[in-house]
Amino acid sequence: MPNRLTKRTLAVAAAVSALMLPSLAMAGQDAKRGQQVYTAQKCQGCHNIGGKGYKTNTLDGVGKKLSAADIRAWIVTPKAMATKTKATGKPPMPDRYAKLPAADIDALVAYMQSLK
Numbered sequence: 001m002p003n004r005l006t007k008r009t010l011a012v013a014a015a016v017s018a019l020m021l022p023s024l025a026m027a028g029q030d031a032k033r034g035q036q037v038y039t040a041q042k043c044q045g046c047h048n049i050g051g052k053g054y055k056t057n058t059l060d061g062v063g064k065k066l067s068a069a070d071i072r073a074w075i076v077t078p079k080a081m082a083t084k085t086k087a088t089g090k091p092p093m094p095d096r097y098a099k100l101p102a103a104d105i106d107a108l109v110a111y112m113q114s115l116k
């Protein structure tokens with residue numbers, strides 16, 4: 001019965017999009033929260049976004065340049081990432097952010113990913 005199959009496909013598609021929509025909305029909210037964490041943690045003391053902040057180490061386009069996993073690695077293990085990527089930027093990124101609440105780190109990653 002092709003009809004039943006179509007109905008089932010539609011039902012599955014509807015269920016999937018119902019699941020996806022809130023997560024998309026949440027990604028937007030996370031990015032917004034991440035922006036607040038970014039400011040509160042004074043990341044702008046060494047980075048700039050849209051011309052605002054420190055003179056070098058721009059994060060413009062970092063969401064296009066790096067994967068979410070690499071962004072997270074920079075936040076929680078910056079020394080290892082600097083060694084791995086032979087980063088020459090100054091001053092070196094401190095590794096105190098690994099101690100932030102997991103939700104704050106997730107939000108920071110979402111914010112960085114939104115910078116495209």
Ligand code: HEC
Binds near residue numbers: 045047112
């Ligand atoms: C004391 C200075 C300093 C602070 C504070 C700092 N960073 Fe960094 N960060 C750096 C430097 C230097 C690099 C390496 C840049 C390079 O040489 O490419 C870097 C690299 C990064 C990268 C990778 C950028 C790229 O283009 O590969 C990300 C993402 C990042 N930082 C995010 C953050 C976030 C988020 C915060 C705040 C929670 C933060 N940083 C705080 C100095 C800092």
